[in-house]
Amino acid sequence: MLVSTKEMIIKAKEGKYAVGQFNINNLEWTKAVLLTAQENNSPVILGVSEGAGKYMGSYVAVVGMVNGLLKGLKITVPVALHLDHGGYEGSFDAIEAGFSSIMFDGSHYAIDENIEKTKEVIKVAAAKGISVEAEVGAIGGEEDGVIGGGEVADPAECKRIADLGVDMLAAGIGNIHGVYPANWTGLKFDVLAEIEKTVGSMPLVLHGGTGIPSDMIKKAISLGVAKINVNTECQLSFAAATRKYIEDGKDLQGKGFDPRKLLAPGFEAIKATVKEKIELFGSVNKA
Ligand SMILES: [Zn+2]
Numbered sequence: 001m002l003v004s005t006k007e008m009i010i011k012a013k014e015g016k017y018a019v020g021q022f023n024i025n026n027l028e029w030t031k032a033v034l035l036t037a038q039e040n041n042s043p044v045i046l047g048v049s050e051g052a053g054k055y056m057g058s059y060v061a062v063v064g065m066v067n068g069l070l071k072g073l074k075i076t077v078p079v080a081l082h083l084d085h086g087g088y089e090g091s092f093d094a095i096e097a098g099f100s101s102i103m104f105d106g107s108h109y110a111i112d113e114n115i116e117k118t119k120e121v122i123k124v125a126a127a128k129g130i131s132v133e134a135e136v137g138a139i140g141g142e143e144d145g146v147i148g149g150g151e152v153a154d155p156a157e158c159k160r161i162a163d164l165g166v167d168m169l170a171a172g173i174g175n176i177h178g179v180y181p182a183n184w185t186g187l188k189f190d191v192l193a194e195i196e197k198t199v200g201s202m203p204l205v206l207h208g209g210t211g212i213p214s215d216m217i218k219k220a221i222s223l224g225v226a227k228i229n230v231n232t233e234c235q236l237s238f239a240a241a242t243r244k245y246i247e248d249g250k251d252l253q254g255k256g257f258d259p260r261k262l263l264a265p266g267f268e269a270i271k272a273t274v275k276e277k278i279e280l281f282g283s284v285n286k287a
Helices: 006-015 027-039 050-055 059-072 088-097 111-127 155-162 189-199 214-222 232-247 264-281
Strands: 019-023 044-049 079-086 101-104 131-136 141-143 146-148 168-171 204-206 225-230
Touching: 006 019, 006 225, 019 079, 019 264, 027 044, 027 059, 027 264, 044 050, 044 059, 050 079, 050 088, 059 079, 059 088, 079 088, 079 131, 088 101, 088 111, 101 111, 111 131, 111 155, 131 155, 155 168, 155 189, 168 189, 189 204, 189 214, 214 225, 214 264, 225 232, 225 264, 232 264
Parallel strands: 019 044, 019 225, 044 079, 079 101, 101 131, 131 168, 168 204, 204 225
Antiparallel strands: 141 146
């Protein structure tokens, strides 16, 4: 059964580790993430962007697939199904469909409008026991066509949003979606420390987990980050493994064209990436 992220990230913040959010795109992706979490006895968050939700045939279809896999694969670790960067309408649609956690991304609104809309989402979500993540300071890079300027969040604005009753807060600290450019200057730990001081026990979320060096990840966790989003890294490892299979001509040998064979190396590559991240984030055996 799906659970909200509330309990798992409070435990993570207290225990100084982070729960990984891995974005899913299809059945193979979802199965790979769930099985790896189960094998490592780790809580896990399945992230679904609005675009990925449409791709998989609607939020209702995603909920059906995930619930079916939880049951069919006998997954017993805590699993949350989380809308990633939801718009205002999309947030209510995902709640209605059965998601157990919502990120309402109002970071592109002026702060007062972000606050008003976040309040509305919390009201509806809280009544159903659904956790809510809010965002302050747009995160750089591109997420489904929304391009952020790589802003750095204002700790005072973080405090205003945190006080609304959100369960976790994403704050821009120089992190970027996608692959980091060569001239990236790193995470702004002074800002993160300032935010953590102002918001107290509120678990913080680090977006754009792909390619952030391990020492920076560990430092971010020590400063209150309890949820880390990983998306691009699984896509890169899936694509590389699939490319190798085809370049080696394996799809032309015997029944190598069978999708269950063709997609197997990519599936294994996602599993390896998820395992590596779960170990780095410290959530092994924290289910
Ligand atoms: Zn993000």
